[in-house]
Amino acid sequence: MKGLRLYSYWRSSASWRVRIGLHLKGLEFEYVPVHLVKDGGEQNSAAYRAVNPMRTLPTLEWTEADGTVRRLSQSLPVLEYLEERFPAPALLPADAFLRAKARMLAEMVNSGIQPLQNLSVMQHVKQSLNADDKAWSAYWNTRGLEALEAAVQSTMGRFCVGDAVSLADVCLVPQLYGARRFGVDLAPYPTLLRIEAECQALPAFQAAQADRQPDAVPA
Amino acid sequence: MKGLRLYSYWRSSASWRVRIGLHLKGLEFEYVPVHLVKDGGEQNSAAYRAVNPMRTLPTLEWTEADGTVRRLSQSLPVLEYLEERFPAPALLPADAFLRAKARMLAEMVNSGIQPLQNLSVMQHVKQSLNADDKAWSAYWNTRGLEALEAAVQSTMGRFCVGDAVSLADVCLVPQLYGARRFGVDLAPYPTLLRIEAECQALPAFQAAQADRQPDAVPA
Known part of the structure; x- marks a missing residue:
């Protein structure tokens, strides 16, 4: 997962959860702000809809080793995915x-x-x-x-x-x-x-x- | 997981999801109806609150081999748990x-x-x-x-x-x-x-x- 970018809004609790997960796992990422209120909500802009047609925050974006750009949204599935790819430190109990x-x-x-x-x-x-x-x-x-x-x-x-x-x-x-x-x-x-x-x-x-x-x- | 029981309401979509999962995995279970409307909602009864203090549906209940009675609620975590204990047929893709x-x-x-x-x-x-x-x-x-x-x-x-x-x-x-x-x-x-x-x-x-x-x- 190269070039990790998190589309986020500072006060969005779903974005915040993924920020915690990334920091806990020691993953560096670029923070891309999306303002949920300004100009009728930047999540509704054409630019962001190209990233996430559902217009929700957060979106995690990265490039795989073969050059494929991948994106994922919904905070818990994003965190489960990070847990699978970077198991330590764990975000879920072993039992x-x-x-x-x-x-x-x-x-x-x-x-x-x-x-x-x-x-x-x-x-x-x-x-x-x-x-x-x-x-x-x-x-x-x-x-x-x-x-x-x-x-x-x-x-x-x-x-x-x-x-x-x-x-x-x-x-x-x-x-x-x-x-x-x-x-x-x-x-x-x-x-x-x-x-x-x-x-x-x-x-x-x-x-x-x-x-x-x-x-x-x-x- | 012996004595599987599902506390369910026929029209509750969260209960319904777990019913699908149990049937897909071929697990037999006892259906325990909890009426969400009758008598102010049976989920608010003392009997059901002893099963699930959060008063939500569904709750899955079972007995482990050592006699421990266990209960779990929230449909997706219940389904993830079933997936881990009974991996086939799978409810999640391998990739x-x-x-x-x-x-x-x-x-x-x-x-x-x-x-x-x-x-x-x-x-x-x-x-x-x-x-x-x-x-x-x-x-x-x-x-x-x-x-x-x-x-x-x-x-x-x-x-x-x-x-x-x-x-x-x-x-x-x-x-x-x-x-x-x-x-x-x-x-x-x-x-x-x-x-x-x-x-x-x-x-x-x-x-x-x-x-x-x-x-x-x-x-």
Whole structure:
């Protein structure tokens, strides 16, 4: 995988997950910013649609040894692919059942929370339904994090599943950032906050942080 | 995995995906119906919360050789787990990049469409936002299926990825059933309809069909 490029937006939680994975595996990549809001959303531009017709972020692009340019989107499949090609350090436990649990926790964020409060859904809630998009997003974050706090009780160690970072942690950290943006009170989720602090102590999580990306807008 | 039991609801598309996977792999299982609407939703009962505190469907339950009872939820992690324990027939392509593509297409349904139109979201749209929940669901199905129709153009053979059934097809078939319920015009998606017909010719897909489950309600 030569010439790794990640099409990303600093605050996109799906982009953020892949940034964490790339940094954890020590893979160098070029950061290509795609602004989700400017000019009606750069993901809708002809240039980006040529890269990813689905207009979603992130997209990972690379060149194989034979010169083939390949692209892949959807954060969890991208991370599973990186895991297969670069198995160490692992993003999934060695034990099959624990591996399934890590994927389950990751999906509780990936399909259980994030899709309900991504930008296009919030815009639809606000513009088409004339409803409070921030309250909508806070509702689904609260509901999802409550379930996640309960679910990690039987799997956690230092991280969500035992004492090693997994896909579950990779999904958790960007989601908590989003929840704070929507004003969600995180005090009822002490386990998730403790695990977040463990993650944030690691250089790979620090490097992937939204605020540290080249397209980040200062608060 | 002895004493396989699937907690399922006939029309739940996530339950349906796991039913397809179990039938494709030739695994016998006991069907345990959980009615998502009756009595305020049986998933909220104390009995089911003891099985799955997250109150989601499906849950797969089994007993290991040493007597340990295990449970797993979230349809794609359940299917990945079945794939690891019972590799044949495969639900994912042998080639790593095609395997990633199959997972990507599956996620376009699993996180891109289904979460936006599941029962709890529809209830919230109707009851809390006083909006048209069926129009809401049709909107997200249309948007998602349009992206999926475009995405399969570069991967399809007889099925979504080449000529073998994969997780992508397992997600596609129940989603199209849902789209019809919400009145979505499927004519703009001829490739998806063709692949659906290929799938429906297979006994495993027939056995998993919503209408054939013990808790199905006749139309």
